[in-house]
Structure formats: structure tokens, C-alpha cells
Amino acid sequence: MTTASHSPLGLRSLAVAWLSWWREVILGWLPPAWLERSRLFLPRVWLTLEPDGIRVGRQAAPGMTPREIGTVPLEQHPRTLLGRGTRRQSSWVLAIPASHAIVKDLSLPGAVRSRLVEVLRFELDRHTPFNTETALFGFKELPSSVPGTVSVRLAAAPRRLVQDWLDGLSRVGVEPDRIIVRIDPAGSAAIPLLWRPASGRQLGRTAFWALAVTAVLSVALLLVPLLTKRGVVLELDRRHAAILPEAQAVAAVDRDREALLERLNEPLREREGRRRIVDILKDLTETIPEEGHISALRIEDGDLRIDGETTTATALIEPLEALPSLQEVRFLSPTSRVLNQRERFQIGARIAAPGNGTP
Numbered sequence: 001m002t003t004a005s006h007s008p009l010g011l012r013s014l015a016v017a018w019l020s021w022w023r024e025v026i027l028g029w030l031p032p033a034w035l036e037r038s039r040l041f042l043p044r045v046w047l048t049l050e051p052d053g054i055r056v057g058r059q060a061a062p063g064m065t066p067r068e069i070g071t072v073p074l075e076q077h078p079r080t081l082l083g084r085g086t087r088r089q090s091s092w093v094l095a096i097p098a099s100h101a102i103v104k105d106l107s108l109p110g111a112v113r114s115r116l117v118e119v120l121r122f123e124l125d126r127h128t129p130f131n132t133e134t135a136l137f138g139f140k141e142l143p144s145s146v147p148g149t150v151s152v153r154l155a156a157a158p159r160r161l162v163q164d165w166l167d168g169l170s171r172v173g174v175e176p177d178r179i180i181v182r183i184d185p186a187g188s189a190a191i192p193l194l195w196r197p198a199s200g201r202q203l204g205r206t207a208f209w210a211l212a213v214t215a216v217l218s219v220a221l222l223l224v225p226l227l228t229k230r231g232v233v234l235e236l237d238r239r240h241a242a243i244l245p246e247a248q249a250v251a252a253v254d255r256d257r258e259a260l261l262e263r264l265n266e267p268l269r270e271r272e273g274r275r276r277i278v279d280i281l282k283d284l285t286e287t288i289p290e291e292g293h294i295s296a297l298r299i300e301d302g303d304l305r306i307d308g309e310t311t312t313a314t315a316l317i318e319p320l321e322a323l324p325s326l327q328e329v330r331f332l333s334p335t336s337r338v339l340n341q342r343e344r345f346q347i348g349a350r351i352a353a354p355g356n357g358t359p
Helices: 008-029 032-038 084-088 110-127 159-171 205-228 230-287 313-321
Strands: 044-050 053-059 067-072 091-097 102-109 135-142 149-158 178-182 190-192 293-300 303-310 326-331 343-351
Touching: 044 159, 044 178, 091 159, 102 110, 110 135, 110 149, 135 159, 135 178, 135 190, 149 159, 149 178, 205 230, 230 293, 230 313, 303 313, 313 326, 313 343
Parallel strands: 044 091, 091 178
Antiparallel strands: 044 053, 053 067, 102 149, 135 149, 178 190, 293 303, 303 343, 326 343
């Protein structure tokens, strides 16, 4: 025996709930201006709460005068007065009579036309006894007879009153898409209030299962590529494990080769260092004049220090700087005169790296 949940009717209800839930989620992401445009082509059902019930009217298209349908008790859903097609595709509108709101015409500078919402929100308490925390407001731009100005009709309704009416409609299962203030009883003129429906709604049992099915399908879509590539991943792991010992052996041979080259190059570096020292001594011997002599020579960490005596110590700097093997030639201390009228000097320099000098 086929159960109701697996019957075509049950599957159809599940699909409808699934699509309806996603519709509500997408609508919650859209800006209010986009939602307003999407509802322009839907018939609007105007609802007004009165002491004896909910007065229902239907507006076939924007700009048309709503047609009064009737009044239903407060505990009854307004859809009982509507046709079947109108029930499914309709925009529910909470219509607040002008007697329950404040309507005022304002003339503002034309420069604020592009930011009327911000300006009216900031100056709401100047033109009404409310502010943005205690009231909902909206406006409608009117033709202006004064150049350089913009005329608007401002409407504000107490937030507590609006919330009471929304709670009353919510108890019978109605959630309005928009709130308006009816300027005239016939409803030919209305001002929409700046209000957006609550983004979260209670999910029924069917919608819950629709959400669960969506989550399962999403997880499946993520896992299918991984499962199809599982064989490739396992094959790559097997090949990696097979060549790993060989790769480790090659790495060990490379390390041994580098260590051997380092040991072979060490004597060559020492011989090259001694050869450079000999070349530096030869250059110094040829550079120091015959009347001068070197009493001490020290090489440490690439720095050269020369102590000696000569007739004119300052004349040594230029020829020493010309040597390709020396850089940054300078006096390490002031020169001093000795008894034989010679100058004692201490000169320091940096030994140039091989190849950096100019031959």
C-alpha cells in the first residue's frame, strides 16, 4: 500500500514547498526596490483592520482604484473572499487609513532630490511628532510649481499601531508584502511606507523536509567529484609509495656528493687565500715609497691594517686606493711625527673580493 508521503500528490507538495522556500530565501536577499518592481504586475489585495473584522479590497493593477470585496472576521483568513487564482498570485498590502497617520506636504531644495530618504529620515521629527524609532514613514514626490524645489507628500504612522495590525494579520496567517497609507477612502491615492517584511519565517513540516532534501543534494554534489576521482588518488598514492625509497636514495647520494665537493674545495680556498695575501704584500711593497717602511701588517675577517712610517703619510692614500685588491682605504688614527721627522701612520682598508677589483 502506497503511503501519502510517497504518492504523486505528496511528492508534488514536497516540490512546491521546496520551491516556495527557496523563493522566500532569494526574496530575502533582494533589495526592497527590486521587490517593489517584481510586484508591479501582481494584483494587490488591500487589507484594513477594523473593529468588526478585516476589510478586503482588490486592486487589479497599479493606479487603479481598489474594489471593495467585503469584510471577514478577525479570526478568518481573507483568502476566503478571493478567487482561486487570486489566492496564489497576489501581493498582500496592509492599508492604513489616513485618519490613523499624519500626512503632510513639504517643499524641499532641489539638491536633495537624489537623497530624499536620508533627508526625510533625519528631519522626520521636525515635521511630525514622531521620529524614526517611533514611526514608519514614506513619501511620494509631487509636481513642483517652484523652480529649484522638490515637493513631496510625507506620511508617517505610529510604529506600535502598525505592529499591532501586523500581529493581527499574522494570527490568521497573512504576512503583508508592503504597507501603505490610504490618502482617500476610495484608495485611488496611496503612499507606500518604508518597510520590509521580516526575512525569517516559520517553516512547516513539509518545508523542513524540503530544506533537508536540499542539504542532502548539496552534499551529494560536493562528494560525487571526490568519489569519481578516488581511484585516481589511490593510484597516485601507490606510485608515490613505490618511488619513495628510490627518491630518498637519490637525495642521500646528492648530500654525499655535496659534502665531498666541500672537502675537496677547502684546500683550494686556503691556497687561494694565501696567494691573495702574497699578492697584497707585493702590491704594498711596490706602493710604499723607498723612504717609508711597514712596521706591522694585520689581516683579519677581510680587513687590512698597516702600521708604518713615511715622510708624507697622506700621499699613501691615493696610490693605495688605486690597487684593485683594496677598498675603503682610510686612516685609522691621526698621523704623528717621530724623532727622524717622519710621520707614523695607521691605515685601514677592506680586501676586495676576487673579481671585484679592476686589474
